[in-house]
Amino acid sequence: MTAPARPADPLISIVVPVLNEAEAVPVFLAALTDALPAARLEIVFVDDGSTDATPAVLEAALAADPRCVVVTLSRNFGKEAALTAGLAAATGDVVVPMDVDLQDPPAVIPLLLAKWREGYDVAYGLREDRGTDSFLKRQSALWFYRIFNKTSDLPIPENTGDFRLMDRRVVDALNLLPERVRFMKGLFAWVGFRAVPVPYARAPRRAGRTKFNARRLWRLALDGFTCFSSxxxxxxxxxxxxxxxxxxxxxxxxxxxxxxxxxxxxxxxxxxxxxxxxxxxxxxxxxxxxxxxxxxxxxxxGRPVYVVDTVRRGVPAEGDGVPRP
CATH class of the missing domain: 1.10.287 (Helix Hairpins)
Incomplete structure (x- = not known):
């Protein structure tokens, strides 16, 4: 495979939807800095209507770290909408959506980036080991992927979430999609481009509590089936x-x-x-x-997928290379 010309020092946009994650944000920032000490980063937090101390924690992160961008939505629109807002706000050469709970380790990002340098447009994390998830969650995920891929004209990789690295042109294609009911795993597959899996072991949640209960997972599964299968x-x-x-x-x-x-x-x-x-x-x-x-x-x-309240960007240090409007 002949790799297309890629920037030697790309700006990496990390897109992180958050909802009531005041405990997890500082831990996430520290882990991200440890994993990518020399990388040019843009860290886009999307506050999806948090009601705890998350806005204050994000405000502190914004003041302390010029790499941070905080997109505040006018209310809770759901994770898929928040992720859509983050992709629209990201300006990097490559974009990595991931959760703030660190179950998808930042240490995997250099492996994703290496595949991008080989010429792949998408390098997606493949959950090779899901031992930290409960038995019920593993089995329900297994059956969802199997049924979805049997019934849909567009199969999606099994044991794969939102965690992936995407080239700028992939993100631009995603931002053009107009549908209001969003099933991002399906949309990632729908836009195509050259993709490769990168196996990793899923880590336990480092802080906070999951917001995805059984009811929300069921609704997400219904959205997946109805969006991509008749x-x-x-x-x-x-x-x-x-x-x-x-x-x-x-x-x-x-x-x-x-x-x-x-x-x-x-x-x-x-x-x-x-x-x-x-x-x-x-x-x-x-x-x-x-x-x-x-x-x-x-x-x-035809209502918009989300409504943005504010977008705030950290003040860049001299010569950090992070673009600002």
């Missing part, structure tokens, strides 16, 4: 055809028994079973259609 709609057509076929066969059996035996088949219980079964299938089908219709409703309204 199979949930098609499958109920198949179910309906199968039930209709079975009903025709059953009706033929009833007619044959009546003609041959001269009596109807008594069956209040069987009748109620069929009615309830068909009613349940219809309600499930309506629910699936409703999920797609709800997302279509959001897209048609």
């Amino acid at each position: 199979m949930p709609l098609r499958i109920w057509s198949y179910v309906g055809a199968a039930v209709a076929g079975a009903a025709i066969v059953y009706a033929a059996v009833i007619v044959a028994k009546t003609l041959l035996l001269g009596r109807d088949v008594p069956g209040y219980a069987s009748l109620m079973t069929v009615v309830l079964l068909l009613g349940g299938i219809q309600l499930i089908t309506l629910g699936v259609i409703g999920e797609y219709l709800g997302r279509l409703f959001v897209e048609v309204k």
Whole structure:
């Protein structure tokens, strides 16, 4: 592979969505500095409507570290929207979205950068070891990726999150995508470009508590399926055809028994079973259609993905090379 010309000393934008992470921010900054002591960094924090001391902690980081950029959203819009806002604010030659909890170690970034220097446009972190996650989380993630990749026309790499390094042109392509319901893992795959996995072991959370409970993970999974697959709609057509076929066969059996035996088949219980079964299938089908219709409703309204309250950038030291407007 012939590597395209790349800057010898690229500006690396680290995009970090945060929500009530006052404890984690200082730990994250220290770990990032230790892992990349000589790199040119732009650290873009996106405050997604924090209600604890996170704004004050970010304000202190902004005053102390000229590499920091703080994008404050007007309210909580969700992680996917916050990540979208961070990508729009990042100005680096390469961009690395990552979580503030340090489960994706900053020490992996030089490995991602090395792949970029080889000519790859995207180097994504592959969670080779997820021993720090609970059994339930590992299994649910496993089944999500398997079902998603079986039903979607655009498969995504398994055991891969948002943690990756992307060339500037990849980020520019992502920033052009207009949809309001965002499933970033799918969008990362949709834009294409040359990509390569970089295996790593996921570390335990260093500070704070996770904001992704089971309900939010379920909603994220639904967004993924409805944004990148129409199979949930098609499958109920198949179910309906199968039930209709079975009903025709059953009706033929009833007619044959009546003609041959001269009596109807008594069956209040069987009748109620069929009615309830068909009613349940219809309600499930309506629910699936409703999920797609709800997302279509959001897209048609055309509201922005997020609303920015303020964007504040640290004051650069003389000659640090970090661009500022």
